[in-house]
Amino acid sequence: MSTLCYIEQEGRYLMLHRTVKENDVNRGKWIGVGGHFEADESPEECLLREVEEETGYRLLRWQFRGLVTFLSGDGVTEYMHLFTADKFVGTPSACDEGELAWVEKERVGELELWPGDRIFLQLLAENAPFFSLKLVYDGAGKLLDHRLYRYPCNAEGG
Numbered sequence: 001m002s003t004l005c006y007i008e009q010e011g012r013y014l015m016l017h018r019t020v021k022e023n024d025v026n027r028g029k030w031i032g033v034g035g036h037f038e039a040d041e042s043p044e045e046c047l048l049r050e051v052e053e054e055t056g057y058r059l060l061r062w063q064f065r066g067l068v069t070f071l072s073g074d075g076v077t078e079y080m081h082l083f084t085a086d087k088f089v090g091t092p093s094a095c096d097e098g099e100l101a102w103v104e105k106e107r108v109g110e111l112e113l114w115p116g117d118r119i120f121l122q123l124l125a126e127n128a129p130f131f132s133l134k135l136v137y138d139g140a141g142k143l144l145d146h147r148l149y150r151y152p153c154n155a156e157g158g
Contacts, residue, residue, distance in 0.1 A: 003047040004034040004068075005083040006124060007057065012102040014055065015111065019098040025072075030103075030111040033095075034080075043081040051085070055100060056093030059085045066131040068120060073139035082120060115143035123148075 007014040016033050018026040035050040037043075043064070051059055062085035070078040092100070103111065108121060116135035123131055129151055136145040 001037045001043075001046075001079045001081070002035060003037075003043055003050055003081045003083060004032045005047055005051055005059075005062065005085055006032040006121075007051070007055070007059075007088060008084060008086045008105075009102065012104050013108055015101055015103045015108065016054065016095060016097060017099045017101065017111075020096060026114075028112055029117075030108070030113055031117065033100075034083075047081070047083055051088075052090070054095045054097065055090075057088040057090040059088050061085060061087035064130070065124060065128075066120060066133060068116070069132070069134045070116070071134070071136045073137045073144075084124060114141070116146060119146060119148070 014033065015030045017030050018028065021027065033051055033054045034047065035054070037046045038049070041049070044062075047062065048059055051057055062083050064081065065084055066082040068080040068082055070080065072078070094100075105125065109118065113121070116133070116137070119135070120131075120133055123133075131151060132149040134147040135143060138144055
């Protein structure tokens with residue numbers, strides 16, 4: 001399980017360009033900030049810890065926006081808790097996973113993104129209510145299928 005947060009400020013998202021780790025599944029991609037749960041953490045505890053570790057910022061206001069289920073195509077399933085945040089304090093610090101940059105929300109789509117990220121970033125742009133999104137990839141990073149459930153949910157799946 002993991003968290004991912006898109007920190008917002010003045011019409012921009014804080015994006016992380018994953019460039020450091022050689023065998024990083026996200027290498028070369030732009031994503032929000034976050035990471036994997038440690039033992040006994042809640043989604044919120046993971047969110048707060050990961051954001052501070054990767055950015056130097058301490059979140060003061062955040063919102064749980066959705067749950068994203070990734071099927072990677074190689075037998076791994078990841079449950080990612082998606083957040084946005086718009087109030088924080090702290091001094092920015094270098095990230096050991098790549099380069100942080102503030103990117104205009106309208107320009108995020110020009111970046112090297114996972115295909116499924118484009119789906120949930122559009123939902124964030126639309127200020128969609130809480131959602132659950134299932135993304136099915138092949139083993140090479142190609143998006144094969146997706147399923148979106150919007151809440152409140154109905155028998156047809158949203």
